[in-house]
Amino acid sequence: MSCQLCRARKLRCNRQFPCSNCTARGVECQAASVQQPAGRRPGVDKTPPTTPQVCNDELLKRLESLEALLTAQNQDPETAHPMPELRKDTNSQNSPPIVLCMLSDALVLERHCMSSKAGDSDTLNSIGFYTCPTRLITRPYSFILQSNSPPSVVAPAGPIKCIWLPEREDTRRIVDKYLNDISFIHHVIHAPTVRRLVDDIHDAIGLGHQPPMGPVALLLAIFANATGLWTARDLSRNLFYCVPEAHSQASMWQKAGLVVLDHLQQDSHVSLEATQAMVILFYSVVNLEGVSAMFRNLLSRAITMARELGLHCIDSPRRLLGIATPRYRVFEAEIGRRVWWYLCSTDWILAGLSGTLGNICMINPSQMAVEKPRNIDDDDLVEGEEIVGKPMDQPTCMSFCLQRIRLAEIFRASLEKTQFAALSLEAVDSQQVEELDIQMTRFWDDTPAILRLNHDLKPVDGSSDKIGIQRYLLHLFVHGQRCKIHLPYLARGALYTSNRAACVESARFIIRMEQQLEKEEADFSESRLRLSIVLHHIYLAFVVLLFDLCLDSDRPTNINKSPEAAVAWDILQGAKAQLPQAEVLIDPLHQVMSRHNILYGRAKTHGH
Known part of the structure; x- marks a missing residue:
């Protein structure tokens, strides 16, 4: 039997509870009441009574609690963000179906009023x-x-x-x-x-x-x-x-x-x-x-357009009253997840880069309902076919992006604990830095073996050249951010010796990885300095090694006293021929090195 809403609006009801029409409108799905035929006495009515509304409410609560429990079990406890619970209006539940229909239509029209309008057709x-x-x-x-x-x-x-x-x-x-x-x-x-x-x-x-x-x-x-x-x-x-x-x-x-x-x-x-x-x-x-x-x-425009497309609620389990999110096919939804989560990770990482530990995020994880993209290759994503994700230790075209998302979530969790505009050294909480460092170190525990390097810079698991580049970029980024969070403590005395050691360790790892890359990945090595992520983190590693040298040496001293610093300086000098941005970065280094009496010249080779 059709529900009250479908009978009132003459809609085709799929006769499930709740039906698709009520779900799309956010309306409580109510069974139609059975009317007694005229002239029939109540005493002889053999029709079984309709199910009380309270039973429907209890069933719905149980389903929602099971859904929340299942979602919590499938998510990392540190990164789980359940959908905010919607308050139920008991008055609206008891309203006649025609009133609910009118309210739904009113909200649809209100949303239409606020939606984007077509521009001038002449353009x-x-x-x-x-x-x-x-x-x-x-x-x-x-x-x-x-x-x-x-x-x-x-x-x-x-x-x-x-x-x-x-x-x-x-x-x-x-x-x-x-x-x-x-x-x-x-x-x-x-x-x-x-x-x-x-x-x-x-x-x-x-x-x-x-x-x-x-x-x-x-x-x-x-x-x-x-x-x-x-x-x-x-x-x-x-x-x-x-x-x-x-x-x-x-x-x-x-x-x-x-x-x-x-x-x-x-x-x-x-x-x-x-x-x-x-x-x-x-x-x-x-x-x-x-x-x-x-x-x-x-970035801001991309996030805005993604929201207009409903990419932030692709996997929303319910519809708000009168605000039905766009329904994507399985194929389209998976591409939408890729786009949305890349925007999320970029926003959260950029917020972490903008200040020592904090800035402003444009995307709030509590205001989205999007599953992570699956670990699949594009050939496995076929229109009309079920999507089956591969194990995380199996390399795909999504391997790097999925690990980037994990790292961004670490930054986002740290930003939530940071006071606004914590940019000065005095405002940075050293305990929070230690916690973030622990999280970044543990990051490798759940990283697939194909994307990990051991202490000797050898891959834990053999793989193709493309995965080798993804592995390089992932290590570069993680160690670069480790340098950044410890940088304020590089010269703050014996109390922060462990911070300085962690900072210098990651900086040296980056430069040794660069030397290894030039030996093994000649094709990628040729163009890598045109990638901002590479140039930025080599620059950051050099800054750490430069000031570590200043703290340990009497001036004047030569940059070659630190082999890794000399190699980094040589790489940065070579980058000027490839990217105009490198010139802008390196010019201030000349002034700082002169001020601290650091003598510099080209290192002999990259490989030694």
């Missing part, structure tokens, strides 16, 4: 797209007149802004570079889907149609990352004559991507592809500019 086609060989593209965009445009150009009459895209085969080669060598660092996409987008976009342009702007922005972000990390090995792809030529295109693709994203923002566009584009593009921005205002702006 929809204000950007046109051409294709040409990659090497001929030298500007992010240009202006042309429609009357002089080839037939394949999609644009309105009059002067329009045009963005040139590589030809189909060139696009495939650039995308292949990104998917094979870069994507695992921030795997928020699905490789087979991205490859299909390449053909869809070029097919649309070839037919004279406007290609979808979200996927175009995603491709431009991929171009910026791929060309920015082009290596000598990639010259075999026959797109560029030399590596500097490829690097020179990175900022151009970045600007073109920003143009498209700004256009979409003006039109209040919201899509998963546009969110992915912002994630990938802010990674390009941080590599070229560091943690700049543009990087923070893109």
Whole structure:
């Protein structure tokens, strides 16, 4: 028998408790009362009485308690954040169904009032797209007149802004570079889907149609990352004559991507592809500019768009009254989890980096209901098929991202205990630093063997080159953050000897790992300094080793007195030829070293 709501609104009820219609509207699902036929006396009514409402309430409470217990068992006690319990309004439960329907409709209309509106339709086609060989593209965009445009150009009459895209085969080669060598660092996409987008976009342009702007922005972000990390090995792809030529295109693709994203923002566009584009593009921005205002702006915009898409409540077990979250297919939901959790981990890590131990997070874990992405490869994620995660010790394209999430949760837990703006040395609680150090040390206990190094810098478990790079980046980040949290105690006396020892130990580990990398991973070693995460942590390790040398030596002294410091200095000097950001970092070092009478020169080799 249909429930009261479905009978009142003439909806198709699935006759389950609670039914799907009541669940979507957040309304208490009530069984329809059985009316007695006219003229029938109550004494002869053989119909069994309807179940009292109190039984439904008790059953619902039991189900919710079991759900909460199951959720708690499946989550790490330190990182579990149960959904806040919704208060039940007994008055609304006893209200007639028609009243509940009216309330539901009112809240839906109120949400519609607050939702984003479509922009000016006149701007929809204000950007046109051409294709040409990659090497001929030298500007992010240009202006042309429609009357002089080839037939394949999609644009309105009059002067329009045009963005040139590589030809189909060139696009495939650039995308292949990104998917094979870069994507695992921030795997928020699905490789087979991205490859299909390449053909869809070029097919649309070839037919004279406007290609979808979200996927175009995603491709431009991929171009910026791929060309920015082009290596000598990639010259075999026959797109560029030399590596500097490829690097020179990175900022151009970045600007073109920003143009498209700004256009979409003006039109209040919201899509998963546009969110992915912002994630990938802010990674390009941080590599070229560091943690700049543009990087923070893109991160904030990506988080906002993700919320508009409902990515923060993909796995919400219930719907608020009148506020039904978007329903994603299983395939889409898993990609959404990847995007949302990458944004979470970036937000929490950035908050930890911004101050010694504390700053502001934009994402509150108590205000989201999203399961962790599964440990699967893209080939295992197929539309219409059940997703089965692999064991964590089995390497996949998600291995690094999942460990990054674990590390971000450690930072987030620490930030919750920190007073606002604890930036001065006096405000930092040494006990909290010790607790955080213990957490970061224990981090390796639950890390899969394929991503761990022993004391001799040898992998605990043999693996492919790609996993080797993920292992390197993970160790670099953990030891870099260990340096950072102990840095305020480097020169604070014998009471903090253990802090200084931990700080210097991690700094030396980073430099020895760099030396090992240059011997074993020649291809990645060539371009690694163009990654902001690598340059930042080598710089941090050098700062620690430099001041450790100052504390132990009479001045003047030579940088070569510390072998690891000499190697780090040599690496930083070499980085200036690869990345303009390195010059900005190194200039203040010259002044500090001169002030403390540290003599410097190039170290003899990296390998000794």
